[in-house]
Amino acid sequence: MSGSATARVTAALAAINAVDRPEIWIQVRGREDLLAEAARIDADAASGSELPLAGLLLAVKNNVDVAGVTTTAACPGFGYKPAEDAVAVARLRAAGALVLGSTNLDQFATGLVGTRSPYGAVRDARRPDRISGGSSSGSAVAVALGLADIAIGTDTAGSGRVPAGLQGLVGIKPTLNVVPTAGMVPACRSWDTATILARDLDTAELAMGIMAGESRTWPADVRLAAPSRPRVAYPASLPALPDDWAAEFGSQLERLRSTGVDAEPIELDVFLQAARLLYDGALVAERHAAVGSFIDAAVAGDESGNGTAIGLDPTVTGIITAAGRVPAHQYVRDIAALNELRREAMDRLEGFDALIVPTTPFHPTLAEVAADPVGINSRMGTYTNFCNLFDMCAVAVPAGIVEESDCGGVAQFGLTVVGRTFDDGVVADIARRIEATPGLPALFAAGAAPSRAPGERLPWPVAAGAVAVPLVVVGAHRKGQPLANELERRGAFWDGPVTLAPRYRMVALDTQPPKPGVVRSDDGAELAAERWLLSEAALGSFLAELPEPMLLGSVLLNDGSTAVGFACDAVAASHGRDITHFGDWLVAQDAAEHSTDKTGQGIWRQTGKALLTGLQRGRG
Structure with a gap:
């Protein structure tokens, strides 16, 4: 899509009808409202207003408030109509983005598969027998199919990265609380963050720099980029990956090395132990703290005893109901264990600029998830669950394809660059190397934002307030x-x-x-x-x-x-x-x-020339 906001809206609505994928959306805004807002954006842009996202179409995960659009978190009975946008949405709209509609998700953002919703299982953009990944399922597929230019997702255990990996998108998961969470339905309040999904890194960074800021102070020593020869860690072993996926990860490491990256293996055991705490340990209690009282009341008031009358998903209900039975002493114990694991993990990364992991371990079918909804979901989070628990940042990027030996299909393969707290600029810089690796450009769709030359592109943390x-x-x-x-x-x-x-x-x-x-x-x-x-x-x-x-x-x-x-x-x-x-x-x-004159004669002998001896000299 290109051209004016009005033209983009018209084309998008036609495309939505043509693809006939109703499960992507919970609500598409009305045509008249969209065209009226598009006309205002076009007029503002024509008058010279600074709108860096002018006319870009935005899809918003339906656990994030959009004024006048019912927020359901994929549970119809939970729905409420907010009077104002979430902060992240408001900032993108103020920059010229146009909200096309709200997207489907795993209910209450509890899942990494995209199938746990009464509005339908969201299918993969290319292979409809496969899952989209979740929980930001509709957001990812809307961008992958070109219906939206950018999308807001959320991420607690990987919900912004897993669907990005499966759909061949860029997904930026920032350091916790760098993007304000006001106006978001919590999943696990301590570890929730908003994410951005786009078809290229330039567009994703531009949007993230606008969304973020003013909710958590950037440190005075924030790193803005990686060195020209970064040193990255990668898992010494690859649990949960089939052989063909593991082979592709090895190929990607060699491609990275060819760009001047030093890659060395580390043991990932402490990261994986932390990842298991999120669902298998007491930390899942945060999910009950977020929406458990609503679910408990709905189940108690439903004759069936499971809340289906208001649209509760049985798998999600089971997880959150059980989370309400976690004793407080176990939660405190697991928080202490998490803190110790984080210390060990950061020691493990000492001397490295980032950690490189596969974004997802495989791409399951809808049937496989239906047969084992909890087991498959757990496997999908192998390389994502630990990230927010350790307050790390990450960028997921397309990196290759896997020719799957078991079914003869071709799957998207993604890498995620993971960094320490506030190293958002560093991981984005390394992700850009992956995006620019020779032989890979076909994996990246044309970006929605104009490409920017060096000197025009700032690290998104700078745009978001880092000094x-x-x-x-x-x-x-x-x-x-x-x-x-x-x-x-x-x-x-x-x-x-x-x-x-x-x-x-x-x-x-x-x-x-x-x-x-x-x-x-x-x-x-x-x-x-x-x-x-x-x-x-x-x-x-x-x-x-x-x-x-x-x-x-x-x-x-x-x-x-x-x-x-x-x-x-x-x-x-x-x-x-x-x-x-x-x-x-x-x-x-x-x-x-090339000169034979090595005399080094000094000719600069005048006195009284004003030398620069302080920060204020030489201003003109």
Whole structure:
């Protein structure tokens, strides 16, 4: 879909009728309402309003409030009509997204299969005998079929990642509470988060940066990107994966290594022990705390004794009812066990930038789930259940296909990049490598948002309020140069090339490795540079290690903006060789390698030139 919001709505409604998949939706908004809202968006965009998501069609999981649309959490008897949008929905709508409708889900977001709903089992977008994955089932299939551009899901045990993996989508599951949960029906309040589903990472990051922020403070030392050669862990053994799926995971690791990623195995036992606590232990009591009183009352008031009169799903009812019988002392004991497992898991990841796991272990049929609803569901969460329990972040991305030997079919294969708390920028950066791996582009559908070049794309945590300081470098700290690792190991994000305003000169300093010095001058020239973004704490530690004769100060760029940048002291500058005429340190370096003049005559001997010695100097 492309064009105006009005055209997109018209095309989407026609597509919804054509695909005839009513189980995707709990409610599609009325045509007149949709077209009226689309006309308003088109008018606002035409008048110059800043609408980064202008006209993108949004599907919303029906446990997330949309004003005027009944929120059911896939239980008709639970339904209520909210007067206002959930915070996440309101933010996307304010950016120009248009809510197409509310989507089906595993009831009360209790499930990873997409079949536990009185509104029907949501089927896979390509193979209708297979499950969609859940609990954000309708949201995922709506995007996979191109009916919506983006979708809001929720994720407690993997509900935003499992359907992304099975449907060939990108699913961003942020650090807990980075996206406000106001207006969401809780599943397990301590471990719930909103997620975004899209057909490409650019669109998903754009939407997540708008949804998130202001509900949990980003730390001052937040890492915004992975280093150019990330070190990732992966499971030494692969429980729950058939041989053909395990072989594909091995192939994906080799592809990752070919992009410059160092991948090393670790034992995943402590992660899997924590995962089992969510359903097999006392932590499931959180599900009863969320909606148990409603279910208990419904069951007690139903002549059948199971709540079917109001649309309760029997499997979900059984899980949540049993959760109400968990004793408090067992819950406290399991929380203590979880905290110890988290400590061990973080120790296991020491020295790694992220953990890479298969998103799902296999793709079951609807019949297999019907025969063993609890067992299959448990297996689906093998590599997802632990994530929120450990307050980790994750990005699920398509990565390949599996030619299944048991049925002769072809399944989507996905990887999930998992990171520590607040390492959202790091995992997104590594996920982008997977998305860009040669030979894989056919797995990714065209994105809904315009693609963005370096310099236009910010890490989504920055858009969501993480403080990032721009640092401009001209020499050895540029990407690929000898000292770039000093920034990369601090989680700095490379923001692309920039140009200094023509008020500086550049000298070659007598240092190892060779470095340029930048000095203020009335007789300056434009100089090629690059900009990095890094946290306040990272900038502070970088400054603390800065050797003589280098200084940090404020520099002016040729677009009129300012940033922190390098200078050098007057004594060192006076002994340097002026190389301003090259306009670029890398060009000067190349010329020096081919030159026979090694005199290093210093020509920069004037006094009174204003050097940068503080953050406020050099502003213009």
